[in-house]
Amino acid sequence: MSRHGQSNTAGISLAVQVRHFFAVQSCFQTVDWNDRTSRSMPPMTTATDTRLGVDLYGKAFEPADGAWLNLAWTLDETKLLGVNLSEVLQRLLLEERDGDFPSIRHYAVDDGHGRKRLRTAAEKHFGLELDSTQIFCGAGVTGLLYSLSSLCRKGLLCLGATHVDLPAWIARKGLRVDHFTESRRLDTSDLWLMENPGFFIQEFQEDLPSICRLASDxxxxxxxxxxxxxxxxxxxxxxxxVLEEKNLIxxxxxxxxxxxxSIRVGVAFCSSDLSHRLEMVMPPLAVSSLSLALASRLWSLGDIAAPIREHISGRKPLMKSMLRSCGVHTLYFDNPALPYIVLPPDQQSLTKLNEMRIRGKLHSTVSLIESQRxxxxxxxxxxxPRWLALQKNLIEIVES
Structure with a gap:
């Protein structure tokens, strides 16, 4: 039992995750990262050499609070959207019922990539005009990344910390996975990957056009x-x-x-010059018509996440300050736009989380910087209510 009379099950599960993640990471860390001439992952030849993001959840996935405050997930963000998401879902499903289920019954052979369904909503949401051939829908971003791995013939270049999936698929093909550095040869990679916004601030993130031109060279x-x-x-x-560059997705x-x-909708927007190449690797009919109808409805509503941003900007610095007051001093320089606090996966952090009765999530990226992996x-x-629950847990630590 913990000092608060609660079981340490959550802490044990975190410890198990730590061992699990380090086992996974060992696949990517067999080179000397201090050697500037050798900053690539070793070629992988079998599917068992690397694991995907979905494989790293383990048995610890519990999308709800229990005796411990579950901060592994953003469980409450939809309550802060500018619309009532439940009502949006209900309205769409009622329209389906009353109309004899037009989306559910529609087999979209006339719109295999979802362009007709999403183009108008996408143009409204992002405030631009797109050619329909620049839009490809897939089974979530994961599905899109898998399809895009087929475009890679030489290797992948990661710019900053990136999600593990695409590097894993490239490594499984026996191709190089490199990191962007000043001394890195750039002609060994024909696919470059970066995130916006990433978990960590990257110096080069503000100059995408220059990156696209360099990649094009x-x-x-x-x-x-x-x-x-x-x-x-x-x-x-x-x-x-994508309206200006020739090599961007x-x-x-x-x-x-x-x-x-869970609706499994991912959307790839590409430069016009790449449409024919994506046609070759993106499977049609990968997303249900009902899911596309919901995605279109949401984008048509505009910037409904604005209230979430306000809460993030107000509470993130406060939460960092409260954690420091409880003895958690090693906080990473994470992206202020995201609703996450980032801590090192060491025993001190694990112990502090246990004392606070807080569950976190171990997260892995492919990065040149060791602390970001x-x-x-x-x-x-x-x-x-959950913000007050966090304050209560932390106050108990300070007063104990």
Whole structure:
């Protein structure tokens, strides 16, 4: 039993996750990262050499609070959207029922990539005009990344910390996975990957056009994973750059902020010059018509995540200050736009989380910087009841 009379089950599960993650990370850390001439992952030849993000959840996935405050997930963000998401879902389903289920019955052979369903809503949401051939829908961002791995013939170049999936698929093909450095040869990679916004601030993130031009000089395609960009104003998305660049793909999803990853809608926006190449690797009919109808409805509503941003900007510095007052001093320089606090995965952090009766999530990225490869992610409680619960847990630590 813990000092608060609660079971240490949550702490044990975190410890198990730590061992699990380090086992996974060992696949990526067999080179000397201090050697500037050797900063690539070793070629992987079998599927068992690397694991995907979905494999790293383990048995600790519990999307609810219990005796401990579960900050592994953003459980309350949909309550702060500018619309009542439950009502939006109910209204759409009632329309389906009353109309004899037009979306459910529609087999979209006339719109295999979802362009007709999403184009108008996407243009409204992002404030731009797109050619329909620049839009490809897939089974979530994960599905899109898997399809895009087929474009890679030489290797992948990661710019900053990135999600593990695409590097894992490239490594499984026996191709190189490199990190962007000043001394890195750029002609060994024909696919470049970066995130907007990433978990950590990257110096080069503000100059996407220059990156695209540099990649173009080396006959490479730039892929931007914007899974986290739902926390930004739509005008801050890099989707607009596909109208200007010739070698850019930007990916969007509905998991963050909307908490609708289960509808499995991912959208790839590409430069016109890349449409024919994506036609070759993106499977049609990968998303149900009902899911596309919901995605279109949500984007048509505009910037409904603005209230979430306000809570993040107000509470993130406060939460960091409160954690420091409880003895958690090692906080990473994470992205202020995201609803997460980032801690190192060491025993001190694990012990502190146990004392606070807080569950976090171990998160892994592919990064040149060791401290960014594995870390604890604590979601910021956004609803008032959960924010008060966090304060209560921390006050008990301070007063004990």
């Amino acid at each position: 080396h006959h490479a395609i730039v892929v931007v994973d914007e899974s986290n960009a739902n926390y930004l104003p739509p005008r801050n998305s890099w989707v607009k750059h 930007v990916l969007r999803g509905f998991s963050k902020a909307y908490s609708l990853g 594995l870390f604890f992610r604590l979601s910021i409680p956004l609803s008032e």
